[in-house]
Amino acid sequence: MRTQQNHPNDVRASALAGDLRILIGKLRRRLRERAHIGDLTWSQVSVLGHLEREGPATVTTLAQAAGMRPQSMGANVSALEAAGLVSGTPDPADGRQIILSLTASCRKRIKAGRAAREDWLSHAIQSTLSPGEQRELGTAVELLKRLVDS
């Protein structure tokens, strides 16, 4: 290990962790208060994004991807089904599972681009970050994914 005098690596990491911790709290509160696209919560919007990019999935798969319990994800999915944005069909090969996918109307809404533009977070990314900065953020997101799955 090297330099323990001026910039010990763990002090740097510790300060970074502190910044990140505060940042996550603020982002989360912002998302909760402003990120409602329809009558959807922030978690529910995440589910829609996952289904859009990764395709149909079961409740358990979605829960694993989001790092939460199947019961918690089940509540989110129920709300989305009630809103007519997601529908589930039984897996013909495994009667225990229900395969969830976006409904046609939801897909249409996404394709029209309305959903994206109504979203506070993507709007903020576009309006406050230059294309180059957006790329920097993209690489950092990949780093954080690795970190959170470690």
Added chain:
Amino acid sequence: MRTQQNHPNDVRASALAGDLRILIGKLRRRLRERAHIGDLTWSQVSVLGHLEREGPATVTTLAQAAGMRPQSMGANVSALEAAGLVSGTPDPADGRQIILSLTASCRKRIKAGRAAREDWLSHAIQSTLSPGEQRELGTAVELLKRLVDS
């Protein structure tokens, strides 16, 4: 596959927003389940970090920095006072305010480096990210700060 000229910047921003949304959820749950240093919650650790780096502050100041209501911050501060990590003295110039600062024992604990190393997040940053990647993350954190305050 790259429709660079069509290249809707908003599609890119939208995908980035989706990734970020999921990431924040996962990070938040990870922090809640694993980031207890003593018997402290993640928000409380954030408060300690702020007081350590920025110096003494009032409840209102801390609340603004964290983007939450003074009442919510008050609950966190009360817990920290009960744990003997933070103490408040009345502002001699303004009787309404109470100035909060870290206690000697808390400072000692931080200085000993134990608190930092027990923290899941800073440990993860150190062990899974190279120094260069940590710098990349640092610049991205600055971008996100700007974004969340917009």
Added chain:
DNA sequence: CTAATATCAGGACAACTGATATAT
């Protein structure tokens, strides 16, 4: 008197744990 600070009380949201029914 109006504004700012802190705090008490009650409520909402989104996750959690435990238990149960059903299918593999």
Added chain:
DNA sequence: CATATATCAGTTTTCCTGATATTA
């Protein structure tokens, strides 16, 4: 019987809104 999936019910955490006392 043992495992996996989904779901029902109750609890906890964390922050919110509303109201009040005190001081500037």
